Amino acid sequence: PGLKKLHIDQICNGQCSVYSVVLSELAVRLARLTPTMSDQTLDYFLSLMRISRRDAAEVTWAHAVNSRRKLEDTLTGPTHMMEADIIMRGCDPKEPIMAHPPDTDSDITLKEWLEEVKAHDKGIKLDFKSLEAVSPSLAVLEGVLTDLSRPVWINADILSGPGGQARPLEPQAFLSAATILPPRTVLSLGWTTGWTAGTDxxxxxxxxxxxxxEICRTVKNPVxxxxxxxxxxxxxxxxxxLLQQSDRYTLTVWTGQNDSYTLQDFLPYKQEIDSSKIYYDLSDC
Incomplete structure (x- = not known):
């Protein structure tokens, strides 16, 4: 309904561009008719009475949970979400491990890490810096973590952003690998960025x-x-x-180690955007 009809003579008279626009619009509309999943993270923690209301600012974070000691401390601590980095081990046996570049080894594999997580009610966010680790890691995740209610977030930078120097992961390759995950899995899709003190x-x-x-509009997962x-x-x-384009979308605010910002920078977001739509991953700052 509402789509413009085109006759064959219009197409033949050089109006192929209009035809392409209509097909593109049709594809978008069909994608929006396909069932999608909104973010269930707040519902999960509300059901456990770990937060008091649907306010994403109440969710707290632990970062770089990449060792056995850090994992043990975090699992018994108060934070809701655990963030960890995954790479492929730099030597044999080649397998997904918990480490952040430039590290190439770890005292805990992804499989061991997930086995420990299973006995607790934490949400997890797994951060990928290379495509090499994605498919093997998601296969391990699918096999070990069968509790579908737990918040599981999968993070990667897939586009170049302001000041970004690092090479982003190829978007379609990452999203294709992620199709094996349950539809409630949150895809955390970002931009590479940079920030320099004292400059504009x-x-x-x-x-x-x-x-x-454009990349995310046909994704069925929450983003x-x-x-x-x-x-x-x-x-x-x-x-x-960007948030207005889908009820599947949220923001997660993070900060670099030496970044400078003020709480006043957040005011427009707090005043004009629903509190369930913005997470603040700032606990280490």
Whole structure:
């Protein structure tokens, strides 16, 4: 309904571009008719009475849970979500391990890590810096973690963002690998970024958010966009627009180690965006 009809003579008279636009619009509409899943993270912690209301700011985070000692401490601690990094071991046996580059080894594999997590009620966020580790890791995840109610987030930077120097993961390759995951799995899809003190750092521009939305509009999973706290003040119109494109979308605010920002930078987001739509991954700052 509402789609413009085209006759064959119109197509033959050089109006192929219009035809392409209509087909593109039809594809988007069909994608939106396919069942999708919204973020269930807050519902999970509410059901356990670990948070008091549907406010994503109540969710707390532990970072770089990449060793046995850190895992043990975190599992018995108060945080809701555990963030960890996955790479392939740099020597034999080649398998997914918990480590962040430039490290190439760890005292715990992904399989061992997940086996420990199973006995607890924490949510997890697994961060990938290379495609090499994605498919083997997701196969392990699917085999070990069978509790479908637990929040599971899968994170990767898939586009270049403001000041970003690192090479992003290829978007379609990452999303294709993620199709084996349950539909409630949250895909945390971000931009590579950079920030330099004492300079005028650009924010997320319209091209960046339009590019991200084009990739994510046909994804059926809930999607959170990790956004850098130091870039929020100059990016409000763009990020507000991005959230408005789907009820599957949320933001997760994070900060770099030496970033500078003020709580006032968050005010437009707190005042104009539903509190269930913005997580604040700032606990180590």
């Amino acid at each position: 750092n650009p924010g997320y521009d319209w091209e960046m958010v339009h590019g991200m939305e 959170t966009f990790p956004v850098r706290a130091a870039l929020l003040a100059q990016s409000f119109p763009q990020l507000r627009w």
